Amino acid sequence: MRIHHSPDHALHHGRCELIDGQLQPCFEKPQRVEFILAECHRRQLGEVVAPRDFGRAPLARIHSAAYLDFLASAWDEWAAAGETVDLLPYTWPARTLRQVLPPTSLHGRLGYYSFDGGAPITAGTWSAAYSAAQVALSAGAEIASGARSAFALCRPPGHHAAADVMGGYCYLNNAAIAAQAALDGGARRVAILDVDYHHGNGTQDIFYARDDVLFLSLHGDPGFEFPFFLGYADETGTGAGQGFNLNLPLPAGSAWDSWSAALEVALARLQSYAPDLLLVSLGVDTFKADPISQFKLESDDYLRLGERLARLGLPTLFVMEGGYAVAEIGINTVNVLAAFDGA
Template sequence: MKRFFAPAQLGHAPARELHNGGFTAYAETPARADAILRATGGAEQPEDRGGAAIVAVHDADYVRFLKDAPAMWAAAGRPGDAIPYVFPVVGRRPLKLDRIDALMGRYSFDATTPIARETWTGAYWSAQSALAATHVVLEGERAAFALCRPPGHHAGRDYCGGYCHLNVAAIAAQAGRDAGVARVAILDIDYHHGNGTQDIFWERSDVFYASVHADPASDYPFYWGHADESGEGDGAGATLNLPLPHGATLAAFRAAQAEALAAIARFGAGLLVVSFGADTWEGDPISHFALKTADYAVLAADIAAAGLPTVIVMEGGYAVDALGANVAGFLSGFDAEG
């Protein structure tokens, strides 16, 4: 299986995040990518395909903000990484403000996702990795893997959050549509719900979004991912959320994934994008499922058996010492089916 990653993605390295009422070391570290590369045998440098595929998904003003935020933060005399502290309540006036603090709140939904000096570069090349994997699949590869770091599924059209700045799964799916694939499906199997992906395609009937994740009644991101959310307008019925309780094991997760795959088959997708998070592992420091390393090959084999051209983009997974083995196990499930 072809794998893609750009060393420039390692430059994104915020120092800390706000978590559970205090500052702590940033969990989405460059060490995550290093661990995956060591365990999977490395990856190819993606081609630079430019920014058109990014602004096909993300608001152009938001993209400019991601590029400009570090310089604006520094110009305001602030040390370190840019972190928001004020957020507009839903329904408040959408004022055109240019102070960095107002913009940080306007374009973020949490305080766990700083914008550092190299964040734009890292996110840009994360998107290029996703695009490289998408294009080789569109050209005939059965499956390809993009080591996307920073990850993407919490980023919406015009907001960042959850360690995510550009939504790599959405960018891959839209690239598939723009290449002529009539229907694209996204299967999100990260511990946390991909609220940004859901928002982007919420009113669209050409991209089906299915997610297996922790119940948002008890887990981040709380305000999205409940079982009754199924899309609106043209997208009514094109979203499927399958929340699971703490302690979910392979049996429960596999059954929910099977339900998602059956819905994707009924949808008639010509391309599948998998948002894969290994934070479902039993020892992940910020999650509460109970999957074992050996389970990932089983889940991947089930996905591969669906027979769809498949783009795999990396999302979460924060137990760095085990992360490489978990990702390698997942990719091995595709290799076995091949």
């Protein structure tokens, strides 16, 4: 399995995020990728390759032009005002406020395009996010050319980003961009299986009214877990997308037995859909020692996950999402990929 990766990921290094009532160092940091790469090399998973540049057009198939313009220019506007600290929102268009087009001020636009205080914009955020999307597109192109599988080592992650909303460490939705590119390239149906601990609210929102992308997610119940406002079991799609969204929220403390039972429910639906391509939004923050998650998977469980996905017999694109137990993130991620390759 080839590993698509760009060193541009390190250009995005947020200093802090707003969490638990205070500003804290970001859990989403460059070391996450370095640990994964080191484990890929140690276990000789496959060749590491640089991404091709497909330009901005595939990004605009998912994200609005105004949102892309904002992401590309926000830091320069901030720096031109003499600022050097991370750019974080402090106000949002809540339900009681007027729902208007983006305000003219930078902070107004920042709040309009954000849903939390966990996605700081830094000098390198746009470059890193743009490159992460190119990584996903490059890995997808390899599968379109006949590869059985590929790994898009994306950072920043993407599954919380909607068409014109960032948050949860995510700016561009890498999996959604790759899925749309596959459809534009001739695929009829694509499935996205999101195994990150947190619900992929952005991916769900992007495809919620469509039947050419099946979205399946196993995650911490949003009744108690971020992102709180999406990811419930009764969200099944709308319009043409009715029945093409499956959420499987699970309680805190879920270990392999209950988690894998939910996985089988998702895979049964996936197989009946018969997709041309499977994208796996691969978050390993389901690990028992993850600092911001509450599931109890063991490192060996990720071997079982990889083996199970391989038995589907589908062309499979793995897109990196979350995982914040940095010391173990490489082991857990490569366990999935190596088991898939070896099955």
